[in-house]
Amino acid sequence: LAHTLSAFVHYCFQESEGGIVFADIQGSSGRLSSNAMGIIIFDMMTHTPAGDSGVGDHGPKGIEKWCDQHDCNVFCKMLELGVGDD
Known part of the structure; x- marks a missing residue:
């Protein structure tokens, strides 16, 4: 599950052109x-x-850390995410 969620965060980051990182x-x-049972x-x-999306939004520093x-x-x-810019 951790790899799936990590790829989800990466996908959202890429599709938002760096506009959001889920944490x-x-x-x-x-x-x-x-x-059905699931997560x-x-x-x-x-x-x-x-840096204004709510509590815990660390702005550019949070994005940079991710x-x-x-x-x-x-x-x-597999999703060809971040090829060349990771």
């Missing part, structure tokens, strides 16, 4: 609306260039 993603097993994701924070710490995984590579 502090938490999840729990639970029953989905389809009645329910909640309590996300975001980092944005303006960029420095993110290691592309198999899902990032």
Whole structure:
């Protein structure tokens, strides 16, 4: 699950042209609306260039920290995310 969420964050970052990074993603097993079991994701924070998306938005410093710490995984590579700019 961690690799999937990491690739999701990378995808959102790339598609927003650096405008948002999701952080502090938490999840729990639970029953989905389809009645199937799955992972329910909640309590996300975001980092944005303006730093004004809410509590925990560390602005450009939060984005930069994510960029420095993110290691592309198999899902990032399958989606061809960040090729050449990671």
